[in-house]
Amino acid sequence: MISLIDKNNLPQVAMEFMNDVHNEDVEIINELYNLILLYEQESNQKNKEAIDKKYEDWFAHTTEHFRGEEEKMKELQFPPYMMHKGEHDNALYIMDTIFRTWKKSNDITVLKNYMQNDLLPWLIHHIQTMDTVTAHFFHSGMSPCSIH
Ligand SMILES: [Fe+2]
């Protein structure tokens, strides 16, 4: 199996529950990426359905991933909650739009380019910024906005 993201290179944050979800996310992303590569070799209905099923699983997992972080932010009254949630909402919107474009066009490059050029850098950047700051807040009870 080819990895789009190497688990060992995934940035770690200060909360284990978040790292666990990120690891699951990377597993699904790598499985999806391999199905995309397979479809490039053999563009048949069976391989298309395998992609669609995996993408739907990934979307459901991502919805839960984001919801889990958002619930804890609300519970602990994380001040930049809206900023973090805004990135989640935008990412879900793009995931959904790409999926619809692929289903309409059957153009595998839409999915492949998105995974390689948008999703991958987005995910790493999001974990290194929003998730890192948020996990630090969860862990220490200290808001990055309240440090004097
Ligand atoms: Fe996250």
Ligand SMILES: [Fe+2]
């Ligand atoms: Fe997040």
